[in-house]
Each structure stands twice: as C-alpha cells, then as structure tokens.
Amino acid sequence: MGDGFVVREALVLDGSGEEGSVSDVVVRNGKIELIGASEEPGLTIVDGEGLILAPGFIDCHCHDDLAMLREPDRLEKVAQGVTTVIVGNCGFSLFPCDIGSREALRKHAGGLLGSLGNHEVFEDVNAYADALLSNGMAINVAPLVGHGPLRLEVLGYDARPATAEERMRMSLRLEQQLLTGGAGLSVGLVYPPSAFADRDELVALCKVAAKCGKPVAAHIRSYEAGLLDATQEFLDLLRASGARGVLSHLQAAGKPNWGLAAKALLALDAAVDEGIDVCFDMYPYLAGSSYALQLLPPSASVGGIDALKAKLRSPEYRARLKIRLEDPAVDAEGWQSKISVIGWESVLIAGTENPSLKALEGLTIQEAARQADCHPFDILERLILEEDGATAVILFQLSEDDLRSVFTHSGHMVGSDGIPRQDGRPHPRAYGAFPRVLNKLAITDQWFSMADAVRRMTLEPAMRFGLIDRGQIRVGAIADLVLFEPTFRDVATFEDPRSLAEGARYVWVNGQAVAADGKPTGIRPGRVLG
Numbered sequence: 020m021g022d023g024f025v026v027r028e029a030l031v032l033d034g035s036g037e038e039g040s041v042s043d044v045v046v047r048n049g050k051i052e053l054i055g056a057s058e059e060p061g062l063t064i065v066d067g068e069g070l071i072l073a074p075g076f077i078d079c080h081c082h083d084d085l086a087m088l089r090e091p092d093r094l095e096k097v098a099q100g101v102t103t104v105i106v107g108n109c110g111f112s113l114f115p116c117d118i119g120s121r122e123a124l125r126k127h128a129g130g131l132l133g134s135l136g137n138h139e140v141f142e143d144v145n146a147y148a149d150a151l152l153s154n155g156m157a158i159n160v161a162p163l164v165g166h167g168p169l170r171l172e173v174l175g176y177d178a179r180p181a182t183a184e185e186r187m188r189m190s191l192r193l194e195q196q197l198l199t200g201g202a203g204l205s206v207g208l209v210y211p212p213s214a215f216a217d218r219d220e221l222v223a224l225c226k227v228a229a230k231c232g233k234p235v236a237a238h239i240r241s242y243e244a245g246l247l248d249a250t251q252e253f254l255d256l257l258r259a260s261g262a263r264g265v266l267s268h269l270q271a272a273g274k275p276n277w278g279l280a281a282k283a284l285l286a287l288d289a290a291v292d293e294g295i296d297v298c299f300d301m302y303p304y305l306a307g308s309s310y311a312l313q314l315l316p317p318s319a320s321v322g323g324i325d326a327l328k329a330k331l332r333s334p335e336y337r338a339r340l341k342i343r344l345e346d347p348a349v350d351a352e353g354w355q356s357k358i359s360v361i362g363w364e365s366v367l368i369a370g371t372e373n374p375s376l377k378a379l380e381g382l383t384i385q386e387a388a389r390q391a392d393c394h395p396f397d398i399l400e401r402l403i404l405e406e407d408g409a410t411a412v413i414l415f416q417l418s419e420d421d422l423r424s425v426f427t428h429s430g431h432m433v434g435s436d437g438i439p440r441q442d443g444r445p446h447p448r449a450y451g452a453f454p455r456v457l458n459k460l461a462i463t464d465q466w467f468s469m470a471d472a473v474r475r476m477t478l479e480p481a482m483r484f485g486l487i488d489r490g491q492i493r494v495g496a497i498a499d500l501v502l503f504e505p506t507f508r509d510v511a512t513f514e515d516p517r518s519l520a521e522g523a524r525y526v527w528v529n530g531q532a533v534a535a536d537g538k539p540t541g542i543r544p545g546r547v548l549g
C-alpha cells in the first residue's frame with residue numbers, strides 16, 4: 020500500500036448527501052489523507068476528470084454469506100461499486116451451530132442459499148471469519164447473527180415458546196457472537212424456526228443486541244395484509260429492548276395491500292419521534308425473491324421439511340393446505356397467503372437444483388401447471404417433494420407508488436436483498452441494484468439527487484451498522500471508494516440476470532484497487548467487519 024495514489028479532479032460525492040465539488044483525493048496506507056488540490060510528487064495518478072468519486076457502496080441487506088466463500092472475487096458486487104456487504108439477513112446465517120444442530124442448520128441455510136456442504140456451516144462467527152480470510156475476498160463483509168441458527172441450536176424446529184432457561188442459552192450464545200465479531204442480530208419472523216419465537220424470546224435477544232451496541236435487522240412477520248401489525252410488533256421489540264433497528268426490505272406485497280407501505284412509513288416516523296432508533300432498507304425493483312417454501316404458512320414447517328413432506332401424504336392435509344393458500348384471510352399470527360394476493364401467475368420459478376425440475380425454470384407456477392395440465396398447487400408440491408421447497412422463486416408483487424414512497428423517505432437505505440445462487444436465473448438485483456438506483460431512480464426518474472442516492476448507500480448504512488470510518492470521503496476515513504462514469508448503469512434484467520453493471524472505472528477496498536480501468540484486478544483486500 021506504501022506509496023499511495025491521487026484521484027485527480029473527480030466530482031466528489033462524500034456520502035453526506037451534500038452536493039459535490041471537483042477535487043483531488045489522496046489515499047495513502049489505506050486511508051484518505053487529503054481532499055483538495057494536490058501537487059505532491061511520487062503519487063500514482065488516477066485521472067478522475069469527468070468521473071464521479073464516491074465512498075464504496077455498502078450493501079446493507081444481502082445474502083452473500085455463501086457466495087463470499089465460494090466466489091470471493093464477488094465480481095457482480097465489484098462491478099456495482101459495492102465494497103462492503105452485510106450478510107446474515109432475515110434470520111439466516113451460516114453460524115452458530117453445535118454438533119447437534121449442524122445438519123439442521125445446513126438444511127435451513129441451504130433452503131435459501133442452495134445446497135451447502137458440511138464444511139459450509141460454522142460453529143461460531145470466528146470460524147466463519149477464518150474460512151473467509153483463508154480464501155481472501157475482494158470486498159469487506161459484516162456478518163449478522165441469524166436468529167434461525169440460534170434457535171435451531173437450542174430448540175430445533177419445535178414450534179413452541181422457549182423456556183426461561185432456553186432464552187438464557189440463546190442470549191448467551193448471541194452475546195458471545197456479538198462480542199467476537201457478529202455485526203448485529205437478524206430475525207426472520209416468517210421463516211421457521213425464527214417464526215416460532217414469542218415476544219419474551221425476541222425481547223430477550225434484542226436486549227442482548229442493545230447491550231452490545233449492535234443493531235437488530237428484521238424481516239418482519241408480514242409484508243401482506245398484516246404489514247402494519249408486523250411493523251408495530253417490531254417497534255414494540257425495539258421499544259422494550261432499547262435496541263436500534265433496521266426493518267428489512269419495506270414493502271407491501273399483493274395488489275389488495277398496495278398503499279400500506281406509506282402507512283408503515285407513518286408508523287416508523289411516529290416511532291422516531293418517540294425516540295426509537297429505526298430505519299429500513301429496500302431494493303429498486305417491483306419484484307421480490309425468496310424460496311418456494313416461503314409460500315406456505317409457517318405452521319406447515321413445524322418439525323422441519325421432512326415432517327412437511329410426510330404431512331403432504333395425507334389427502335386431507337393436502338386439500339386443506341391447497342384451500343388455505345388461495346384464501347386471503349389473515350390468521351391469528353397475522354399471516355396472509357402470498358398466493359392469495361399475488362396469484363400463481365406472479366410466481367416465477369427462478370432456480371432449481373434437482374435435474375427433474377430444470378425444465379420448469381423460467382416459467383411461472385401458473386404456466387408450469389398449464390403445461391402439465393394440473394393445478395398450480397401440484398407444481399408447488401413437486402418443488403417441496405423433489406427439492407425440499409428450496410426452489411428459488413421471483414415474486415412480482417409490488418407497486419411503483421409504494422416503491423417511490425419508500426425510496427423517497429429519508430430513513431431509507433439501499434439494500435439489494437440479492438440471493439446469489441449458482442443455478443438458474445437469480446433476481447437481477449444481485450447484479451444491478453446499486454447502479455440502478457443511481458441511473459434510473461436518481462437520474463431518469465429524479466426521485467432524489469445523485470448525492471442523496473449515494474448517502475443512502477454509504478454513510479447512512481455505515482452509521483446504522485456501526486462501520487466507523489467507512490461510508491464517507493473525509494480525511495482519516497478508510498479508503499473504500501468507487502470512481503464511476505456518469506453513465507454507470509445496470510444491465511441485468513429478469514430475462515438475462517447475470518449481466519454485470521457497466522461504468523465502474525475503479526473500485527478500491529481498504530485502499531487497494533479491486534477493479535482498475537473497468538476490470539477486476541484479482542486482489543483480495545477485504546476484511547471481516549463486526
């Protein structure tokens with residue numbers, strides 16, 4: 020790193036949201052040393068004229084946990100100017116586990132991320148960090164501690180409240196993770212077994228996060244008709260625990276529920292007025308992505324996937340489930356069937372692992388049913404029976420008006436929610452979310468200024484996640500930087516999702532170039548941040 024470099028005459032957007040100005044920026048020993056005209060000899064010169072220099076983007080919500088291990092050069096992230104990813108979201112992380120829960124965790128995380136090897140789940144955050152660092156990685160990672168693994172270790176897939184003793188065990192385990200590198204707690208209240216927790220358990224765990232000064236990120240209990248109640252439930256947890264919170268991918272799914280996002284924002288505003296520290300993330304698309312099992316009520320997964328497969332052998336259970344999925348009634352837990360409000364035609368089968376299902380990739384469940392001359396439920400059942408419901412699905416379910424309300428609120432941060440999988444057609448957000456916010460939402464649609472867009476992907480998430488000295492261009496800050504063209508743009512589409520973004524000329528991580536002249540350098544200077 021020794022000699023340092025200067026980026027000359029780029030438009031500098033420093034992450035604060037203030038309009039930028041043209042300046043030189045000098046980097047030495049991995050840090051920003053000077054902002055302003057520099058005539059210092061001996062520095063490597065990077066010509067920034069006509070380009071924009073910003074802090075490296077922080078993807079505050081993604082699921083790159085496994086991809087960081089398997090594809091540590093993270094080409095699709097680097098091409099977007101992303102220099103730090105926050106992983107472990109929605110209650111899914113690759114740690115902690117003990118001997119008894121290792122296999123269950125492998126299946127739990129594998130449901131979302133694709134099949135995992137035995138060596139790809141970890142006893143604790145240190146073991147995960149060691150595995151990451153032994154490969155090296157192009158970008159930084161901050162790992163959240165998933166509630167799913169914590170609960171699997173203590174209660175397995177039992178659908179019951181934890182006892183006081185079990186709460187204590189989970190709390191101690193969480194505290195140990197947070198004190199040794201975990202970046203925060205994440206819960207996924209629609210995903211078993213996280214969904215089975217009661218308030219006492221959630222408050223206890225949030226209190227641990229508060230005590231450790233770390234945030235709680237929540238995939239809340241409903242993004243359908245129950246969105247407002249689910250938002251209040253999360254606010255209540257924050258109020259009761261004193262933790263600071265990030266509401267994950269704020270949205271209202273299904274046409275009958277459109278408009279609820281704006282109401283949820285009012286609830287968040289009221290909470291902030293009351294002194295609760297809460298904000299939210301969202302990605303710039305009208306479709307979401309998850310796995311097929313998420314279309315079922317959490318109660319279907321009591322006992323785990325094998326228990327569900329056994330239940331499906333009962334014609335009565337099967338018939339009841341089929342009717343339940345098409346019924347929009349909200350149950351006592353606040354769950355509303357996604358299928359009932361978006362329809363089978365809005366669920367795209369995006370990625371399968373079982374060769375028997377490959378032919379279905381790229382079809383909606385409705386189309387697949389038509390081809391096979393069966394009911395759409397039969398297709399969903401095949402996904403569960405033939406690959407444990409781990410099929411990646413894309414859900415066309417959001418409204419432009421809601422998206423705009425969410426994105427133009429000052430509490431919003433950009434998180435791709437990307438779920439990298441090696442098979443099939445992933446959601447394009449994993450390849451394009453960040454330039455899409457700049458190119459489409461800021462420049463074309465003019466929802467906010469470019470400087471404000473940059474703030475939502477740099478300083479704001481850095482502060483929320485306690486990434487001190489990152490997410491900003493100021494003297495002394497760590498030199499995670501991106502130098503991009505004014506035409507920086509996303510290329511990935513739903514039809515062709517694996518296309519890399521175009522226009523990031525240079526990307527520096529901890530002062531070292533992981534992309535130069537628009538090409539990856541192969542250097543892996545990334546660190547584990549916690």
Ligand SMILES: [Zn+2]
Pocket residue numbers: 108109238267268
């Ligand atoms: Zn989620």
